Amino acid sequence: EVQLVESGGGLVQPGGSLKLSCAASGFTFSGSPIHWVRQASGKGLEWVGRIKTKASSYATAYAASVKGRFTISRDDSKNTAYLQMNSLKTEDTAVYYCTRLQRDYCSGGNCFFDYWGQGTLVTVSS
Amino acid sequence: DIQMTQSPSSLSASVGDRVTITCQASQDISNYLNWYQQKPGKAPKPLIFDASNLETGVPSRFSGSGSGTDFTFTIRSLQPEDIATYYCQQYDDLPLTFGGGTKVEIK
Numbered sequence: 185e186v187q188l189v190e191s192g193g194g195l196v197q198p199g200g201s202l203k204l205s206c207a208a209s210g211f212t213f214s215g216s217p218i219h220w221v222r223q224a225s226g227k228g229l230e231w232v233g234r235i236k237t238k239a240s241s242y243a244t245a246y247a248a249s250v251k252g253r254f255t256i257s258r259d260d261s262k263n264t265a266y267l268q269m270n271s272l273k274t275e276d277t278a279v280y281y282c283t284r285l286q287r288d289y290c291s292g293g294n295c296f297f298d299y300w301g302q303g304t305l306v307t308v309s310s
Numbered sequence: 311d312i313q314m315t316q317s318p319s320s321l322s323a324s325v326g327d328r329v330t331i332t333c334q335a336s337q338d339i340s341n342y343l344n345w346y347q348q349k350p351g352k353a354p355k356p357l358i359f360d361a362s363n364l365e366t367g368v369p370s371r372f373s374g375s376g377s378g379t380d381f382t383f384t385i386r387s388l389q390p391e392d393i394a395t396y397y398c399q400q401y402d403d404l405p406l407t408f409g410g411g412t413k414v415e416i417k
Contacts, residue, residue, distance in 0.1 A: 229354065245404050245405075247405050281354075293341065293342065295342075295401055296359040296365070296401070297354070300353035300355075
């Protein structure tokens with residue numbers, strides 16, 4: 185059974201830091217780029233960033249809204265991806281999902297987020 | 311960034327009705343367009359990939375069409391279990407972007 189399980193969410197003050205984890209099982213984690221998507225309460229989905237596989241030198245990319253503050257990493261030996269969030273703002277309050285895309289490069293099509301975690305809530309408030 | 315404009319933002323229809331949602335990209339994205347269903351408190355679920363391909367296990371009453379900048383998602387005969395919010399998403403370029411969502415309710 186495929187599973188992505190996020191953890192590490194919670195309440196943090198503005199300016200603080202938090203590190204989310206995404207533990208994977210049931211598929212070849214090392215061959216899968218991992219993305220983070222967030223959703224503020226009652227709002228739509230927002231792509232946060234991604235990390236590619238070792239074959240693509242673990243290349244990362246981020247949304248403009250988090251660039252310079254958030255860092256995505258992965259440990260293939262633990263089948264786990266991470267989202268380090270620094271300098272948090274109230275507008276970062278959201279449910280954070282990790283999700284998988286099928287391959288690093290999608291120019292041939294057939295590329296969509298097929299597996300999702302259940303999400304973890306991050307609340308930034310004083 | 312590629313903007314995805316989805317409409318309507320919400321709709322109310324009767325069981326058995328045909329439901330149509332549109333998604334317009336701010337530039338040509340070929341067919342690099344996916345559709346997801348999200349029920350309250352749950353993660354999104356993929357329904358359609360590459361504009362018109364049905365994901366495995368998804369009922370055939372769901373369909374998608376379009377290419378370039380204009381896309382359509384259709385539920386042929388609305389069922390009670392289809393109550394959800396639907397999102398389009400482009401993967402032609404980073405940042406990956408989603409439409410604003412369409413909340414589908416039963417009349």
